[in-house]
Amino acid sequence: MMDSLRGQNLLDLGELSRSALIEVLDTAESFVEVNRRVVKKVPALKGRVVASLFFEESTRTRLSFETAAKRLSADVLSLAVASSSVKKGESLKDTIATIEALGIDAVVMRHRSSGAAVQVARFVPHVRVINAGDGLHQHPTQGLLDAFTLRSVLAERRGERGRDTGAELFAGLRVLIVGDIRHSRVARSDVDAYVGLGATVSLAAPGTLLPEGVEEWPVDVVDDFDESLARADVIGVLRLQHERGTGAFVPSLSEFTATHGLTAARVARLSPETIIMHPGPMNRGVEIDASVADSPASVITRQVANGVPVRMAVLYLSVAGGEGAW
Amino acid sequence: MVSELVLRGGTVIRHHDAYRADVRVAEGRIVQVAPSIDATGGARVIDARGCWIGPALVDLHAHLREPGLEAAETIDSGARAAAVGGYGAVVAMPNTEPALDSVALVAFVLARGATTGIDVAVAGAITQGRRGEKLAPIAEMAALGVRLFTDDGAGVASAEVMRRALRYAAPLGVRLAQHCEEPSMVQDGTMNDGPLAGRLGLVGRPALAEELMVLRDLELVRATGAKMHFLHLSTARAIGLVAAARREGLDVTAEVAPHHFTLDESACSDYDPLFKVNPPLRSLADVAALRAALRAGDVDAVATDHAPHAPESKDLAFDEAPAGMLGLEHAAALTLEALGGEEADAHQFFSLLSRRPAAIAQLRAGDARVALSAHGGEVAEGEDANVVVFDPRESWTVDRERLQSRARNTPYHARTLRGRARATIVRGRLVAYDGEAL
Structure with a gap:
């Protein structure tokens, strides 16, 4: 367990203690203010080089990270490795050695293989590694920005600032995560963030989309999605990749929607206070109805907007050790 | 090359007893076993004090990678690794x-093997191209001396193809060997299935996949009357199934690999592909069950599943890296440790590492056609001189840079082990001494 992200790699959200999580959220809140300025730039990472290494394409996450790094005045090396020599059989170790030789302070990496960021951190011990999503394993900054969004919304309802509430708004909070838990790195990071901050987490999914050994996770697994909805303060909907719905894991996308989709009919039965989240990109009409995604209960666009300040906080703490002017 | 050797001061481990004796080896044979032997003329004396003198070890399961994958290993480099590990013969x-x-x-592999210091036997494929569809020429290969057949790397997926293969093999007196993992359950799997795999986001290879194929094959053996060998069993239940079938009278044998009784799935937690192997490293409970089975005699053999890979291939992401780890150079020490270290039963040690594997590979009598000598026998006058001088107390540290293998993918780097072959003698020749292949 790490009690602070300062100077550390961010590989697996399960490694962060509650105080470390709160530190990131509080720091992100400060950066929200920076992002509201006319000049949205601070010198915290001036002279530092951050490599953005996306072995798997993700325009949204990559832009969010690169924007965050630039607003901290870092030099950003953006390498489109998804289409470079890596495809021609270059090993992870060789790729990272090449990048390291350019003189970098940090690498933000996305990879289709679980654990790739953990391996890279071992290959380049003097470079800070930020995991931007590895296979089915973790997507730590998504978990952080989801927790940040949730705390902001709950704090606003009480007329407070998030940073004045620590983790207290998570105590007793009932979060229901629904969908393809098995193949979701977001689910794993969300569970780590919410449980780490003190919330009660339930999971709902078809049996084939639950991870192996989920009974050992610090969560409840609910069999009846409809029945569990009424008891949720927050519903986190996960993306269902189309290829899972062709009979391999669920018989069809429409059957998934019928059993586990957050449809307008289901939402109509919820308390108006219920918060609806989705990490994006959405498959409207599959795991979430379009009208639900655009409803007042949805905080999905806030999640997207919070990506930059949360990633600024992560880079600031991890790469600058939480020091330096801004 | 000195033509005569005298092993002085050791303890000869026979099938049922052990006694202090010197051993003289000449012209490929053990020519004298006596309380005290004088070295005459040019005989080389090997100090065997404190050592066990037993039949050279026999490995049922070595991937020597030649032809085709010589960047990882060659028959020659694999044979040198075997010799250093105490082995006189490998399959x-x-x-x-x-x-x-x-x-x-x-014939190519046998010919290459004959140029090495040890005896290299061959396991032939059960099906053409190991594709699991059409039978390979089992009878023709058997006529060349092949006694074991397997599609190892994968099991024969089709029950009907396997049934036909067993029926075809039965009258030939050869033994089929199976890598038991039901393919439909392990397609993308990279580590043991279970809570740890779920947390790490790695796709699992369930114990059930192994056990289902063991169950299927036991029934096929029962139905065909053929004999069969189960490769690298890794779960408590799989071993229990085979042991029960043997008690019923089926002619089935089983091996376990050192990594499965020394390492558990938690080794995968850091995503180091060195620990990726098929079948995967299992639970701690399975590790304990395998160690108990070794001592209880519920498995016939320890086999290395020596699987060299070129260094760069283990620098890939965990799910992209090839499965397999080195085994030949440290299997004996790991087996000794599992049998109780200094308390280990030397008879059980040689049973698991030499006598039973030699019987399973039908190397007891050797095979003149392909110039293989006899293995797994007694250290007695007149026997082929395939002998290991094994020091059960020598402490040594595994150094991946100092292995005889071309590859470096040992999961035991920097680990200090106890027990090492001081001298390996094959067909009367000293082929390894004190950790160096000669």
């Missing part, structure tokens, strides 16, 4: 490129 697995599924390819 080369057929999952080369191309697969060993024809007389020509088997």
